[in-house]
Amino acid sequence: MSEPASISSGIAERYAAAVFEIAQENNALSELETSIDGLGAALADSPELVDLINSPLISREEQGAAISAVAKKMGVQDVLVNVLGLMAEKRRLFVLPQLIEQLQAMIAENKGEVTADVTTAKALTKTQSDKLAKTLAARVGKDVKINATVDESLVGGLVVKVGSKMIDTSIRSKLASLQNAMKEVG
Secondary structure: OOHHHHHHHHHHHHHHHHHHHHHHHOOOHHHHHHHHHHHHHHHHHOHHHHHHHHOOOOOHHHHHHHHHHHHHHHOOOHHHHHHHHHHHHOOOHHHHHHHHHHHHHHHHHHHOEEEEEEEEOOOOOHHHHHHHHHHHHHHHOOEEEEEEEEOHHHOOOEEEEEOOEEEEOOHHHHHHHHHHHHHHHO
16 A cells, blocks of 8 residues: 555544444444445545545635535534534545545444445346345355446456455456467467
8 A cells, every 4th residue: 555545544544433433422323324325425426526625726614614515415414524524624635535435344344244346247236236235145144235336348247346355257257268268279
């Protein structure tokens, strides 16, 4: 891990631990989970929000007011709104994506859950996603939350990553294996 990435991760870890602890004391982990999922989706959908948290040209006060307004409009939990304001004041909003990841991991661990990153050639239906989650839960021994993405270059099949394990049943990887085998023969 590069030094700036590890510094960002350390900052995010400290803020995440504080937010998680406060939410846990107030029995508000489910509200926190909803809030961070919403914030994560907003970051993924809004390049303007990404610019807001990363721009050194926007003053601390403007960042704080803007992120607080966005968070309140989204119905984000009060403790998280306060932390976002503090992060803006300290010029730490750039770690928001890592903060969201850390909080999601802490909540999942608390719930006895593991996240599976699933990449498919076309979007999974709700039924397919549920069936895959049940199958993975049986193998892993914990509840599985599916984080699905679509990559049409897979042609077909899927790639599943759970922790350090990866299962690749994509047509793309099978074609690559076949190509390598043919190179060895010829």
